[in-house]
Amino acid sequence: MRIATWNVNSIGARLPRFLPWLEEAAPDVVAVQETKTATFPAADVEALGYEVAHAGDGRWNGVAILSRVGLSDVDTVHPGHPEPRLVSAQCGPLHVTSVYVPNGRAVDDPHYLYKLDWFATLRERLERFDPAQPLVLMGDFNVARTDDDVWDRSRFVGSTHVTPAERTAMDALVEWGLVDVVPRPGKGDRPFTYWDYRAGMFHKDMGMRIDYVLATPAVTVQDAWVDREARKGTGPSDHAPVVVDITL
DNA sequence: ATGTCCGTAACCTACGGA
Numbered sequence: 001m002r003i004a005t006w007n008v009n010s011i012g013a014r015l016p017r018f019l020p021w022l023e024e025a026a027p028d029v030v031a032v033q034e035t036k037t038a039t040f041p042a043a044d045v046e047a048l049g050y051e052v053a054h055a056g057d058g059r060w061n062g063v064a065i066l067s068r069v070g071l072s073d074v075d076t077v078h079p080g081h082p083e084p085r086l087v088s089a090q091c092g093p094l095h096v097t098s099v100y101v102p103n104g105r106a107v108d109d110p111h112y113l114y115k116l117d118w119f120a121t122l123r124e125r126l127e128r129f130d131p132a133q134p135l136v137l138m139g140d141f142n143v144a145r146t147d148d149d150v151w152d153r154s155r156f157v158g159s160t161h162v163t164p165a166e167r168t169a170m171d172a173l174v175e176w177g178l179v180d181v182v183p184r185p186g187k188g189d190r191p192f193t194y195w196d197y198r199a200g201m202f203h204k205d206m207g208m209r210i211d212y213v214l215a216t217p218a219v220t221v222q223d224a225w226v227d228r229e230a231r232k233g234t235g236p237s238d239h240a241p242v243v244v245d246i247t248l
Numbered sequence: 249a250t251g252t253c254c255g256t257a258a259c260c261t262a263c264g265g266a
Contacts, residue, residue, distance in 0.1 A: 009266085010254055034266090036255065059255055060265070103266060142266095155249095196266090197252035206249095238253075238266080 001069070001248065003029045005098065005138040005211055006230070006241035007194075010036040011064070014237055015044065021230050022048055025243060028069045029091045031098030033140045033239075035062030055084035063098045063139065067091040078125070081118055093248050094219070095129065099139035104160035112160060115142070119169035123176065131177025134218040134248045140194075140211050140239065143170045145180065148190055149209035151201075161210065170212075178214035183224040183242050191226050194239045202231055213244050220247045 004027040008014040011032065022030070022045065030050075040054035040062075049068045055076035056062030061084050065071065069092035078086040088097040099122065104115040129135055143166045147153040156162045174180055183191040192207025201207065213224065222245040231240040 013254065034254090105265085196249090199249045199251050201249085235253095 001246050002027045004241050004243045005031040007033040007140040007239035009034050009237040012037055029096055030066040031138045032064040033100040035064055040064055053087050053089050055087045057084050061085050063087045063100050065089050065096055065098050093134055095135040097137045101142045103142050116165055123172045126176045131216055135216045138213040142210055144208050145170055151206040181213040181215055181221050181224050181244055183226045186226045186228040193226055197238050211242050213242055
């Protein structure tokens, strides 16, 4: 079984890249973030054999799960947090959650506290599941778990994504019973998943690892990698997909 | 590295958000 997560930075703008990628990568399940639409282009992906669960209300955010191995028990409720940033579903034998964690903006911004609260609610939500079941929690977490997960740690002093509180919030998810599936490195020695559009950051591999696949031990990982090809060329997202081959 | 890209509202550019 092949699963993937990808922040597409607008499914509408990304469709010319997303659909060919879907055919070529041929994942069984895809967690999508930042669809930036109220209406996911379902017919386009249904034509490729996927069912879709989408939570989106317009201009910002928006998450989806695409599955060609079944899709049931769809839930988009994140208690106390109405923005469409979470969707979960049972995809055949695997329970899947797609998340787009709030960015935080700046450490002294109210949105940063909103981010931490959103994490806490996500941790509480795990209680309804069993760490022994096949389950993946994946998406854009907007946290670099270690200093090696940013291209230059000195550039991130005092900024979001690297604070102890954010990392503790991520650790709390892992400590529930999840494994951080670290992909094989891409161009450099580190498996970055995001590069700013500006200033040739991708070309210079000045990136961050902020997209994660967190899996229970019932999920056996055969291989995991960052699909850097999807970040190249014309009209890419600023994130690359993380693709993971698993057995259950 | 204030450097780009996205959607929206309102116009043919500005803005918030990332």
